[in-house]
Structures are given as C-alpha cells and as structure tokens.
Amino acid sequence: MSAQVQSKRISVPQIRARKGGEPIVCLTCYHAHTARLLDEHVDLMLVGDSLGMVIHGLETTLGVTMEMMILHGQAVMRGAKKALVVVDMPFGSYEESPQLAFKNAARILAETGCQAVKLEGGVAMAETVAYLTSRGIPVMGHIGLTPQRIQIFGGFKTQGRTEAEWPAIEADAKAIAEAGAFALTLEGMAEPLAAKITKEITIPTIGIGASPLCDGQILVMEDMLGLNPTPPKFVRQYAEMGADIEAAVKAYAADVRARTFPGKENVYPMKKAG
Numbered sequence: 157m158s159a160q161v162q163s164k165r166i167s168v169p170q171i172r173a174r175k176g177g178e179p180i181v182c183l184t185c186y187h188a189h190t191a192r193l194l195d196e197h198v199d200l201m202l203v204g205d206s207l208g209m210v211i212h213g214l215e216t217t218l219g220v221t222m223e224m225m226i227l228h229g230q231a232v233m234r235g236a237k238k239a240l241v242v243v244d245m246p247f248g249s250y251e252e253s254p255q256l257a258f259k260n261a262a263r264i265l266a267e268t269g270c271q272a273v274k275l276e277g278g279v280a281m282a283e284t285v286a287y288l289t290s291r292g293i294p295v296m297g298h299i300g301l302t303p304q305r306i307q308i309f310g311g312f313k314t315q316g317r318t319e320a321e322w323p324a325i326e327a328d329a330k331a332i333a334e335a336g337a338f339a340l341t342l343e344g345m346a347e348p349l350a351a352k353i354t355k356e357i358t359i360p361t362i363g364i365g366a367s368p369l370c371d372g373q374i375l376v377m378e379d380m381l382g383l384n385p386t387p388p389k390f391v392r393q394y395a396e397m398g399a400d401i402e403a404a405v406k407a408y409a410a411d412v413r414a415r416t417f418p419g420k421e422n423v424y425p426m427k428k429a430g
C-alpha cells in the first residue's frame with residue numbers, strides 16, 4: 157500500500173529528468189487547504205521562507221525559524237498527495253557548516269515528510285550541497301537574488317544586468333549543479349544570463365523573475381492570486397483575491413450590522429419535545 161502511495165507522488169529524479177522538456181510548474185504553498193487546491197495542477201510546491209513576509213508580516217526572511225518551516229511543511233504535506241514538496245532552509249540553519257546543514261535538513265525531512273530542501277547560495281554553499289546530497293538529502297539550489305542576503309545587496313535587487321556580474325553568477329550555477337543539486341532556482345536576474353545558465357548546466361532551472369527561458373517557473377502563490385498590494389514586476393496576477401476578500405468582509409459586516417446574518421438557514425431550531 158505505502159509503495160503505491162509513494163509511486164503516485166512526483167519524485168526528485170522525475171523533476172531532474174525534465175531538463176529541457178515540458179516546463180516544470182511550481183508555486184509556493186504554506187497551508188494544507190491551498191496544497192489540496194494546487195496538488196493536481198503543479199509539479200512542485202515550495203514551502204518558501206517567503207512565508208515569513210507573506211503570512212507572518214516580517215519585513216525580510218531573516219527572522220524565519222526552523223519551527224516555522226517545519227510547522228508549515230507539515231501542513232502542506234497533509235494537503236499535497238501528488239506534487240513534490242520542497243521546504244526552504246531558513247537563514248542561519250545551514251550556512252555555518254555542512255554538518256549543521258545536515259542536522260537541520262534531516263530534521264526537516266524527518267518531521268515534515270517532504271522530499272527535498274532548498275538553500276540559498278552558490279560557490280560558497282557547494283560543499284554543503286555535496287555533503288547533503290551524498291548523505292541522502294536532495295537539494296534544490298537558489299542563486300541570483302537570494303533574499304537571505306538582502307543586507308549584503310542592500311535591497312531586493314535584480315542580479316546580472318551588467319555583463320561584469322555574469323562570471324560570478326555562472327560560477328555559482330555550475331558549482332551548485334556539480335555539487336549534486338537536482339534543480340536550481342534562478343531568482344531576479346536578466347534574461348540573457350538566465351538563458352545562458354540554463355544552457356550551461358545539466359539540471360533544470362526554475363525561474364522567478366528570470367525570463368521564460370528557464371526549464372520551469374515559480375511564483376509566490378499569494379502574489380499571483382492578487383493578495384500582495386505591491387507585487388514585484390515579475391508577477392502576473394491571475395486573480396484579484398485581495399479585492400474579493402475585502403468585498404466579502406464588507407458584505408458580512410453590513411449583514412451583521414443590519415441583523416440579516418445569521419439567517420433562518422443558519423440558526424439551530426429547538427428539538428421537538430417527546
């Protein structure tokens with residue numbers, strides 16, 4: 157039985173094998189109910205550390221903890237039966253040493269049941285990616301605009317828009333691919349650089365603000381649903397859920413004030429006596 161359940165879920169090697177093929181569809185996901193809605197339509201769900209900003213109201217991702225990632229990872233795993241689930245390693249949980257990274261990544265896999273972790277960084281993180289993958293933990297890389305380094309960049313700044321920046325970013329991509337990552341997120345980078353990296357490495361690239369020339373795409377779900385009042389330029393909004401929620405709440409408030417809610421259909425009648 158459990159073998160059957162497992163075989164229904166998209167695997168790490170299946171994603172890896174999609175290099176140059178049908179585009180890999182990814183979205184972030186932080187909750188069980190949205191995981192159920194996304195499951196039939198996406199290949200990969202990322203429990204991103206962006207959840208700190210998107211649902212906990214933090215200004216950056218730096219305050220996100222292991223406990224937050226595990227709690228949301230568990231929620232998503234309860235709703236996702238088919239998609240591959242990747243959980244972001246939070247700031248401070250992996251940079252210090254490959255050993256610390258292994259301890260925390262193993263905890264994420266063991267406590268959530270997700271299939272892989274994602275961590276930010278290039279050449280400097282290659283040794284850690286090799287350490288994890290050679291010990292049974294699949295890793296997705298993430299280079300370009302890496303939000304956990306916002307204090308180094310001085311803001312969420314697009315990368316690789318001058319050719320002088322290219323060699324370092326290409327070296328990052330190659331180092332992470334050669335270290336054994338199964339896919340690589342390219343965030344916030346100029347199109348020709350994303351295209352060049354996608355051609356140069358043998359693992360799929362997943363773009364966010366990195367052009368249609370990547371092997372797959374990812375967006376923050378709340379952004380594409382219209383729940384972010386100030387979305388980055390790379391977002392396309394597929395719904396206006398912010399406006400929908402406000403309209404619904406406004407209608408509810410009016411009904412409560414007019415005593416037209418609850419209605420007859422929402423009220424428990426007395427049981428018949430006898």
Ligand SMILES: Nc1nc(=O)c2c([nH]1)NC[C@@H]1CN(c3ccc(C(=O)N[C@@H](CCC(=O)O)C(=O)O)cc3)CN21
Pocket residue numbers: 205206209210217301303312313314344376378379384387388389390
């Ligand atoms: N809701 C949300 N969506 C995201 O995509 C996201 C997060 N949060 N949090 C973590 C990171 C931060 N990200 C961001 C946030 C803002 C910009 C942004 O405003 N970019 C400017 C261009 C900046 C520049 O290059 O100077 C833009 O206008 O798009 C980009 C990426 C991407 N990630």
Ligand SMILES: CC(C)C(=O)C(=O)O
Pocket residue numbers: 184202203204205206207244298341343364374375376
């Ligand atoms: C934007 C994606 C790639 C991410 O890392 C996140 O949501 O945390």
Ligand SMILES: [Mg+2]
Pocket residue numbers: 204205206244
């Ligand atoms: Mg992230």
